Amino acid sequence: MTRxxxxxxxxxxxxxxxxxxxxxxxxxxxxxxxxxxxxxxxKPSNRTRNSTEMxxxxxxGHAVYIQGHEVGLDTREPxxxxxxxxxxxxxxxxxxxxxxxxxxxxxxxxxxxxxxxPVVNLLSDLAHPxxxxxxxxxxxxxxxxxxxxxxxxGPADLAGRSVAYxxxxxxxxxxxxxxxxxxxxxxxxxxxxGYALTAADLDQLGALxxxxxxxxxxxxxxxxxxxxxxxxxxxxxxxxxxxxxEEAARRRDAFAGFTVDDVLLAAAAAHAVVLHCxxxxxxxxxxxxxxxxxxxxxxxxxxxxxxxxxxxxxWLLGQDGAAR
Numbered sequence: 101m102t103r104x105x106x107x108x109x110x111x112x113x114x115x116x117x118x119x120x121x122x123x124x125x126x127x128x129x130x131x132x133x134x135x136x137x138x139x140x141x142x143k144p145s146n147r148t149r150n151s152t153e154m155x156x157x158x159x160x161g162h163a164v165y166i167q168g169h170e171v172g173l174d175t176r177e178p179x180x181x182x183x184x185x186x187x188x189x190x191x192x193x194x195x196x197x198x199x200x201x202x203x204x205x206x207x208x209x210x211x212x213x214x215x216x217x218p219v220v221n222l223l224s225d226l227a228h229p230x231x232x233x234x235x236x237x238x239x240x241x242x243x244x245x246x247x248x249x250x251x252x253x254g255p256a257d258l259a260g261r262s263v264a265y266x267x268x269x270x271x272x273x274x275x276x277x278x279x280x281x282x283x284x285x286x287x288x289x290x291x292x293x294g295y296a297l298t299a300a301d302l303d304q305l306g307a308l309x310x311x312x313x314x315x316x317x318x319x320x321x322x323x324x325x326x327x328x329x330x331x332x333x334x335x336x337x338x339x340x341x342x343x344x345x346e347e348a349a350r351r352r353d354a355f356a357g358f359t360v361d362d363v364l365l366a367a368a369a370a371h372a373v374v375l376h377c378x379x380x381x382x383x384x385x386x387x388x389x390x391x392x393x394x395x396x397x398x399x400x401x402x403x404x405x406x407x408x409x410x411x412x413x414x415w416l417l418g419q420d421g422a423a424r
Contacts (some may be wrong), residue, residue: 103416104207104219106200107227108278109304113312115415116233116282123237123404123411131417132161133189139222140182142168142197143343146220147378147405148230155409161191173202180194180209187251192413196222198343218416228271231277231377233408235335238401239263239285240366242373259284259314263333264368266290266324266360267385269297269350272337272377277301281309281316289320290327292354296320311401324358328367335375336360336385352384361387365395373397 104110111119122128139154141149149165156163173354183206186193193210195203200221207219221229239258263280264271269291277297280287289297297305297320305318321327328334339355340348360374374386374396382388391398 106221108229109408113282114410119411119415122414123407130160132159135194137163138186138190140166140195151405179205187215194220200224200226227275229275232275234404237404261285262331263329264288264327265335282312284314287318288327290324
């Protein structure tokens with residue numbers, strides 16, 4: 101059966117471990133040699149496009165960048181037909197879309213036709229799973245050593261570590277929380293009223309944590325200082341995502357007090373690091389002093405986007421290039 105990657109929990113905790121282990125290998129075979137990877141972008145991106153193209157290249161493949169207007173998903177041509185067409189030429193189909201349902205229809209169309217081409221979510225309104233894989237890789241790199249230790253000492257086991265996400269509980273937050281509980285992290289989410297994880301989100305995360313069996317947890321609060329107290333890592337994202345520009349002024353008012361600044365960083369553990377999936381709006385969701393400061397690991401995080409894609413592609417195809 102073809103394995104798609106529409107969100108982190110399309111994998112089991114053990115499978116996520118396998119993806120991370122493959123990503124960290126410097127000697128991955130050229131599993132995409134002679135193959136193409138289609139990249140459909142309804143929304144633009146700096147890191148996602150470059151990391152996906154270069155991951156494809158390092159695995160021996162050829163990436164083709166396709167802007168949304170070129171295929172007209174569900175306007176010029178149904179998403180299912182776009183998927184069937186691109187699968188004629190490519191070994192993997194990646195898409196960065198406005199609506200998550202577009203990805204589901206693409207994957208369903210390929211499954212119904214028994215076409216062995218994985219669909220990979222490069223971002224949707226509900227999830228950003230490739231970013232979450234990169235986030236775990238970053239934390240494994242910079243928080244090495246057992247929980248309770250004061251700093252890096254080797255390959256990291258993240259079980260028992262803590263990360264506070266401060267801001268809008270958006271697609272990035274949901275995928276991070278899923279990846280976190282699957283890795284055994286304690287995830288704290290601080291959001292103002294109206295921008296928090298929903299009861300349905302929390303129910304899903306609780307079930308995922310229990311199923312994963314790693315001891316991961318998710319807690320929520322409306323107080324940023326409570327969330328960051330003593331944590332190993334702080335994480336934030338933009339308050340206004342693409343497509344929400346008309347809400348920008350309202351969101352700035354709602355998120356007053358949720359800027360990751362020196363005050364919040366001082367409340368975290370002394371060794372705590374700061375993550376941001378970028379682009380960063382300095383003086384809004386994060387201060388310049390923090391994002392550009394010595395405890396920021398955002399550039400390591402950005403580099404891990406390509407590492408994550410390498411591991412994911414290798415896992416989806418298998419080391420010999422055969423589908424799983």
